[in-house]
Amino acid sequence: MPTTATAAKTSAHRRKSSSARHDDEAPIIPILARKVREVEAKAQRGKLGPTNRVKFQVIAFLVREERARVKSDGELGDAVRTELLKRLDGVATILAKTAARDTSLIQLLEADSATSPVAKRMRRDWLLESGADLPPDELIITDVAPVQATVVPAALAERQVVPIQIEARRESNPFLAPDLVLRAAAATPRRRLDSWELMGPLYKAFSSGAGGKAATMDLPPVPEFDRLSPKGLEIMPHQSRFLEAVRAGHRSFLLADEPGLGKTAESVLAASIAGAYPLLAVVPNVVKMNWAREVQRWTPQRRATVISGDGEEIDAFADIFIINYEILDRHLSWLGTLGLKGLVVDEAHFIKNLSSQRSQNVLALASRIREQVADPLLLALTGTPLINDVEDFDAIWRFLGWTTGQKPGPELMAKLDATGLTPADKAFYPEARDAVISMGIVRRKKKDVAADLPDKLIADLPVELDDEYGRSIRQAERELGQRLADRYRRIIQARGDRGLAPGEVDDDIIRMVAQNELDESKAAGTGGDNVFTMVRKIGQAKALLAADYAVQLHRSVGKVVFFAKHIDVMDAAEAHFAASGLKSVSIRGDQSTPARQDAIDAFNGDPTVGVAVCSLTAAGVGLNMQAASNVVLAELSWTAAEQTQAIDRVHRIGQDEPVTAWRIIAAHTIDTKIAELIDSKQSLAARALDGEAVDPLSSDSVQLSALMHLTRQALGVVD
Structure with missing residues (x-):
């Protein structure tokens, strides 16, 4: 970057006339004032991006440069000099307040920080805008050759793993096939725009x-x-x-x-x-x-x-x-x-x-x-x-x-x-x-x-519960299946196999074992490991994954309706939304009618409300949430009708966009089977009520069918 002495040599060129107007004495100052306000406005909305950080650097550099010029210019009167220094101090004050908001900017205030080619181009363009005549060595700015970064930085070297299977792949083909089309890059010809700072204008073109x-x-x-x-x-x-x-x-x-x-x-x-x-x-x-x-x-x-x-x-x-x-x-x-x-x-x-x-x-x-x-x-x-x-x-x-x-x-x-x-x-x-x-x-x-x-799409998102909690859920599921299989074997042993072929099972006995387990589970409530407690644990394990997906979805499509069955899942989701800076409303069973309506009105009418966190049972009917066209189902229902009712809070007359319901499903657990069973019940309704040609299906409940599935799985029988 040129010294302040260089800038002083061009000071006469920056003044367009001998007018008493202060802008004519220092035409760069109004440009700096405008630029610093732009940076301040960006900083108030969050941390500054790369271009605005460079802009911050260049403003600070030019403030120092211009202050030195004003102080040393003997042609200026004392009153004019005082006024110009006061205006420069105003720009510097805004820089200081901005740096106080984002402390990472403080290091950019150092005297030698604005030396990158981008900063030099930005400084040059602002000076030219102010009317300055710059020497040739300041008009042509060349880029510094980029330093090739390694894929693995030194800080991560000790963390690297190489799976043993990858070693086998390398040994089977130790030489990476060359790309015969790849050639050394030819020297890039100089272009008309090479000396311009272009990233800022490109961003401006989109903004x-x-x-x-x-x-x-x-x-x-x-x-x-x-x-x-x-x-x-x-x-x-x-x-x-x-x-x-x-x-x-x-x-x-x-x-x-x-x-x-x-x-x-x-x-x-x-x-x-x-x-x-x-x-x-x-x-x-x-x-x-x-x-x-x-x-x-x-x-x-x-x-x-x-x-x-x-x-x-x-x-x-x-x-x-x-x-x-x-x-x-x-x-x-x-x-x-x-x-x-x-x-x-x-x-x-x-x-x-x-x-x-x-x-x-x-x-x-x-x-x-x-x-x-x-x-x-x-x-x-x-x-x-x-x-x-x-x-x-x-x-x-x-x-x-x-x-x-x-x-x-x-x-x-x-x-x-x-x-x-x-x-x-x-x-x-x-x-x-x-x-x-x-x-x-x-x-x-x-x-x-x-x-x-389609006017309504149900999209499944399988998620992997690969932490300790997820592994404990799968273990509990295996133990429940084994318990059901042991009951089945005892009954078969007591009555005799009655001519069952090898590998064949008696579906009536499986249904009876599953029904007994279901009756016991309903009587026990939340005690012990049963199909209800497992599904609840799965919902708890999926809660943050589902909430995080809803946050990403909101950033893309706007308002989202988030459905869950259990209060603790809703609580976890709401806490995640708050931590992500996303405003949400809640619709639950324990609300008064006015409070519920206020939440619905806020979701439909307040643009700052991004998510409605709804109870599947309390908010699944009678509500109009068509301000959204996307639904996240964090937990699965036990009935196809309950799922349909939830989705239809947004898929209703007046909705002018296709509706997508995103079901979060825990892979390798009973959750996957429940989703399949719910879909089969949807098909049953289509056959019975809409006359569609689909395969006849069992009238067993989803809970009973899920337990029968676990029993068959433990017996080694594929559904």
Whole structure:
């Protein structure tokens, strides 16, 4: 950065005339005053992003520089000098108050802190705006060569694990196949915009709307035939258009469709089209199991493996590796050398904080993949790419390789250069926005593709209860099944087998054993381990996972209705919403009628209320919650009718969007069977009442059927 002496040499150029107006004596001051107010406003809404932190640096630097110039300028009168110093002190005071709000800014006030190329460009542009004539060495600013980061930082080296199965995969193929298309990057030619600071203008292009068009790249038309779906499945037209873009060769996308529009299925099929195997999917813990299920569903010829803990049970020869953010840090070393050809980041807003370890892990892996593969498949999936500020785009754009954080990447720079415009031109901003969108932003809302969607969709999200509490639930379930099986065996032994073939069971005896257990469970209430206490424990174990999913859903689609059966699950969810800064209302059985109506009115009418936490039994009927079109079912009901009634609080006349109900289901537990049984009861209603042609079904209750399932399972009989 030039010294204050350099600035003093150009002071005469900054003054446009000898007018007595103070702005003419120091034209940079009103610019600094405007910029510091912008930074202050951003800081009041949360911590500052990268661009505003640089802006903070440059303001502080120029305040010091201008103060030195004003003090040393002998042409200024005392009154003018005093007034100018007072105005500079005002700017400095706002900087100090902002730093007091976010103490990480204090280090940016140091005298030599504003020395990055981005800061130098920003300072230069502001001085030129003030009318200053700068020497040639300040007009041309070159970038510092980036330092290549390692995938595994030193702080995480000791935490690395390499599953033994991965060693077997390496030994079977010790040499990573080279990508013959990958070539050393040619020297980038100098472009017209190289000397401009462009990240701020790019963010401004989106924050201002710049043209108002939907942020979706041009997509190919729907193909005549669906060539991708496995037998019995069919992709929707909006999904097909995205996949045609992949078929055409596009490989990096910010897929920002609203939840419920099939982003997971699109990603799985995109990997198949691009041949991007092995593929890594980094996802929230709550959707890990669902990802594995979607791989099996849409690409049954491909193998997926879910990484848990230290990865002792993974399939090292799988095509798709699925891992949650929380454990990625210990698997970086082997993932960085596996030869990945694609990386999907689900709920990509999780990486928006560039200082977080999870963000650094993902960005390091993406960088390594780009080093190894010429055109990898990189997908950032999120219905909420922006949460606090338009600069939330930063990490996602870096992940996709569109920018470096300091400037656009070569492809985006070429697009911006082709506009023939600069940030000094008003027309630059809509053109810049379109250029970024064309890099691969795809954003569709439910209402945009309503014709593709069913009016009501129930989507299951299997979750893995892999902590000690989850393991105790599965153990209790096994013990209950064994107890039922032992009863069955005693009865069979007492009466004789009566000609049962090997492996055959007597369904009547199984039903009788299950019915006796059900009657005893109802009499015992919450005492001992029975089907009711187990389902309640499962609900408690899922509570925070379901609540966290509701928080992510709200950020994307707005209002959400959250249903649970038990008070403790509702309490845990409400505490999580409060800790996440999300305002909620509660609808419970112990409320007075006026209190309940107040909660409903607040949910439907108050834009600051994001979630309604509802009791399945108390709020399942008679309420209108159609301000939302998304429902989270944290616990399963015992009846199909109760589930339907809950969903129909939002799926009712006047609802103008398709409704999605998200059922959170504990994998590898009785929860999975209960969900299946509820669905079968729905089919029974469809057959009996609507005349639909479905298979005849048992009239047993869900509780009884669940206990019969546990008995058969313990006897080694598959339902």
